[in-house]
Amino acid sequence: MATLDEAPIFNLKAVVQETGLKPDTLRAWERRYGIPDPNRTSGGHRLYSQRDIETLKWMIARQNEGLSISRAVSLWETLLETGQDPLDMPQYAAASSSHGMRVEPGESISEHRAAWVQTCLAFDSQQAEALLAQAFALYPLEAVCFEVLQKGLSEIGAGWYSGEVTVQQEHFASAMATRRLETLLAATPPPTRGGRILIGCAPDDDHTFSALLLSLLLRRMGLDVVYLGANTPNEQLEETVETIHPDLVVMVAQHLSSAAALLEVAEALRGVPVPLAFGGRVFEQIAGLQDHIPGYHLGPRLEDAPAIIEGLLGNRAVPAAPLVASAAYKATLQHFEARHLMLEARVSEMLSTSAIEQAHMDVALQNFSSSIASGLKLGSLDLIEMDLDWLHGLLSNLHLPERFLHVYLEAYRVAAHAVLDERGQILLHWLDKIGLEYT
Ligand code: B12
Numbered sequence: 001m002a003t004l005d006e007a008p009i010f011n012l013k014a015v016v017q018e019t020g021l022k023p024d025t026l027r028a029w030e031r032r033y034g035i036p037d038p039n040r041t042s043g044g045h046r047l048y049s050q051r052d053i054e055t056l057k058w059m060i061a062r063q064n065e066g067l068s069i070s071r072a073v074s075l076w077e078t079l080l081e082t083g084q085d086p087l088d089m090p091q092y093a094a095a096s097s098s099h100g101m102r103v104e105p106g107e108s109i110s111e112h113r114a115a116w117v118q119t120c121l122a123f124d125s126q127q128a129e130a131l132l133a134q135a136f137a138l139y140p141l142e143a144v145c146f147e148v149l150q151k152g153l154s155e156i157g158a159g160w161y162s163g164e165v166t167v168q169q170e171h172f173a174s175a176m177a178t179r180r181l182e183t184l185l186a187a188t189p190p191p192t193r194g195g196r197i198l199i200g201c202a203p204d205d206d207h208t209f210s211a212l213l214l215s216l217l218l219r220r221m222g223l224d225v226v227y228l229g230a231n232t233p234n235e236q237l238e239e240t241v242e243t244i245h246p247d248l249v250v251m252v253a254q255h256l257s258s259a260a261a262l263l264e265v266a267e268a269l270r271g272v273p274v275p276l277a278f279g280g281r282v283f284e285q286i287a288g289l290q291d292h293i294p295g296y297h298l299g300p301r302l303e304d305a306p307a308i309i310e311g312l313l314g315n316r317a318v319p320a321a322p323l324v325a326s327a328a329y330k331a332t333l334q335h336f337e338a339r340h341l342m343l344e345a346r347v348s349e350m351l352s353t354s355a356i357e358q359a360h361m362d363v364a365l366q367n368f369s370s371s372i373a374s375g376l377k378l379g380s381l382d383l384i385e386m387d388l389d390w391l392h393g394l395l396s397n398l399h400l401p402e403r404f405l406h407v408y409l410e411a412y413r414v415a416a417h418a419v420l421d422e423r424g425q426i427l428l429h430w431l432d433k434i435g436l437e438y439t
Contacts, residue, residue, distance in 0.1 A: 005049060005050040005051065006049045006050075006051050007049055007050075008038060008039035008047035008048060008049050009047065009048075009049065009050075010047065010048040010049070010050075010052075010053065011045065011046070011047065011048075012026065012045070012046050012048075014048075015048050015052070015053055015056065018053050018138075019053060019056045019057055019060065019137065019138065020060070020137070020138040020139050020140070021056060021060070026056070029056075029059070029069065033069070033070070033073045035055060035056075035059065035073055035076070036048060036052035036055050036056060037052075038052055051087070054087050055076075055087070057134075057137045058072075058076070058086055058087060058092060059072045059073070059076070060136070060137040060138075061092070061133060061136065061137050062075065062092075064133075064136040064137070064141065064184070065183075065187055109135065109138075109139055109143060109144070109147045109148065110147065112131060112134070112135045112138075112139075112144075112147075112148050113147060113148045113151055113152050113155075115131050116128055116131045116132060116135070116148055116152050117152045117155055117156060117173070119131060120152070120156065120169065120172055120173035120176065121156075121165065121169050121173075123168075123169070123172055125176070128173075128176060129176070132144070132148065132149075132176075132180060135148050141184070141220070142217065142220075145181070145213055145216070145217075146302075146303060149177045149180065149181070149209075149213075150209070150210075150213065150302070152173065152177070153173060153174055153177055153209060156169065156170050156173050156174075157170065161393070161394060174209060177209060178208055178209055178212055181209070181212040181213055181216055182212065184216055185212060185215055185216050185219065185227065188216065188219040188220060191219075191222055191223060191224035192222035193222045193223065195223045195224065195247055195313045196223070196224040196225075196226065196244070196245065196246045196247055197218055197223060197224070197225050197226070197246055197247065197248050197249075197250060197309065198225075198226050198228065198240075198241065198244055198246035198248070198249045198250070198274075199211050199214060199215050199218075199225055199226070199227050199228065199249075199250045199251075199252070200227070200228030200229065200230075200232035200249075200250075200251055200252075201228075201229065201230045201231055201232060201251070201252050201253070201258070202231075202232065202251045202252065202253040202258040202259065202261050202262050202265060202278070202280075203231060203232060203233055203234060203258065203261040203264065203265065204231060204257055204258045204261050205230065205231055205252065205253050205254055205255065205258035205261075205280075206230045206231055207230075207252070207254040207255075207280075208229060208230050210252050210254070210279075210280065210281075210302055211227065211229075211250075211252040212227065213302060214250065214252070214302060214305055214306070215227040217305075217306045218306055218309065221306060221310070226244050226246065232251065232265075234261075234264050234265060234267075234268040237265065237268045237269065238268055238269065238271050238272055241269065241272045241274055242272060246274055247274070247313055248274065248275055248276075248277055248309065248312060248313065249265075249269060249274055249275070249276050249277070250276075250277045250278065250279075250298070250309070251265055251276065251277075251278045252278070252279060252280045253278060253279075253280040253282055253283075254280045254281050254282055255282050256282055256286065256289075256370075256371055256374045256375075256383065256384070256387050257370045257371065257373070257374045258280075258282075259278075259280070259282050259283070259286075259289055259293065259374070259378075260373070260374035260375075260377045260378050262276075262278055262293045262294075262295070263292075263293065263294070263377055263378070266293070266294040266295060275295065275296065275312070275316060275319075276294065276295035276296070277295055277296040277297075277298050277308075277309065277312060278290075278293055278295055278296070278297060278298065279297060279298035279299065279302070279305055283297060283300065284300045285386055285387075285390070286383055286386045286387065287386070288383070289378070289383055291320075291322065291323050292322055292323045292324075292378040292379060292380065292383070293322055294319070294321075294322045295319055296308075296312055296319050323379055323380070324379055325376065325377060325378065325379030326379060328425075328426055329376055329379050329426060330376075331423055332376055332423060332424055332425070332426045332427055333373065333376035333377060334423075335420060335421070335423035335424050336372065336373065336376060336420070336424060336427060337373065339419050339420060339424075340369050340372075340373070342419050343369075343412075343415050343416055343419045343420070344365045344369060346415040346418060346419060347361075347365060347408075347411045347412050347415045348361060348365065350411045350414065350415060351407070351408070351411050354407060356404060356407070356408065360404075361408075364391075364408055367391070368408075368412065371384045371387050371388075372384065372427065376426075376427070381426070381427065381430040385434070388405075388434070391405065392405050406435075409431070409434060409435050410435055412431065413428075413431040413432065413434075413435045416428055416431050
């Protein structure tokens, strides 16, 4: 048996603070299931033991794994009947804060986040998982998803951008966060109401976290969500939609080229009468980008997207017509797509004797050409400028040669003038302009 202190010393307020449960819930569990069964002071006030608190946390952890409270209580009782102490069982240990790392009562959720980020940066799976389990036991699920996981990943992303966090640390944390969301998603009960939503990441987008979190939030509202995961291809999308019959398709895009790919998604969905909604960080970063995408923009905050989606299901106003690429832009795109490989080869050749490493060059070439193609598809090369500012910041944070971007843009400009003809005028003018800005 666990040697947890059974002395009745904690009042109701302390238990509320430690477990995150509301006083009404505590009393209801006691009334219905006799768990916990606190002592009383002479004045009739409840007094709980450390073991009572751990028992409550055990119940909360089982709920977070998808059990109803009555099933959690039956599991608890069955284990006790078979002579086992649930609080001593390793398979349940991570969720019970008497084991592993503790955040002291009264510490805020942001302290949980800070601790989770630190344990991830140290690649400490056990501690990081234990902290998450503890956070889920103490706070409402949505609060942990946003305040610990989402903000934690954002902080780690900012660290990567400024060169303080490695790609490996970022992968470790995002893998843990998405794993947790997948488990929670799998444990959601069946839908309780009408409304089916198909959610995926836009083509060329591997950032699954927000799509997963949105799926979880909507499932918890009782909606039926079919989640498709990363990088949803356009091929056979129409057939898939015809099979699934969703009321809404939601695509999430986190960078410019996947946002541009939404144009093709909208095109692929033309034959089916299902509206498209979209969102993602890139729409915050690049002002006005959403005006180029056909469909409903779900706003800048993931927290607000479920309510917006709910509104769309109930009352669907026709979305504003998107800004579309002019014929001249379309012709430039076609010309650029036919010649970009030639152009890139020329840039590589021009810079082969520079200090720029080949690996950096390849990444830069691929990203820049894909941004140009995206800007052309979307009908405005100005959209790329914010992406370039981002690249500029990244380079200086990584202490790459200061003039890298200028040298690179100049080579690209000269190569473009050599490789493209008058059909590329729009792009050539833009490269001349941008070259001057980054001099
Ligand atoms: C984890 C991560 C990855 C992981 C994703 C793992 C996974 N399974 O999800 C991996 C390693 C795959 C990855 C890859 C890349 N990534 Co990345 N990644 C991130 C990171 C750190 C977190 C992303 C995340 O899920 N955040 C959680 C979300 C929910 O938080 P948030 O963005 O702060 O969200 C707020 C708003 O943006 C908004 N919001 C976000 N999503 C949505 C969705 C909807 C519907 C709505 C309405 C609102 C909304 O609401 C939130 C708060 O209210 C971000 C940094 C960051 N700050 O996000 C970079 C980031 C998104 N990645 C970035 C980049 C550049 C890349 C790569 C191109 C890197 C590379 N060179 O390989 C590749 C692209 C791969 C691809 N083809 O998609 C850049 C994008 C910038 C840009 N302009 O392009 C970012 C911003 C990093 C940075 N600071 O520069 N990445």
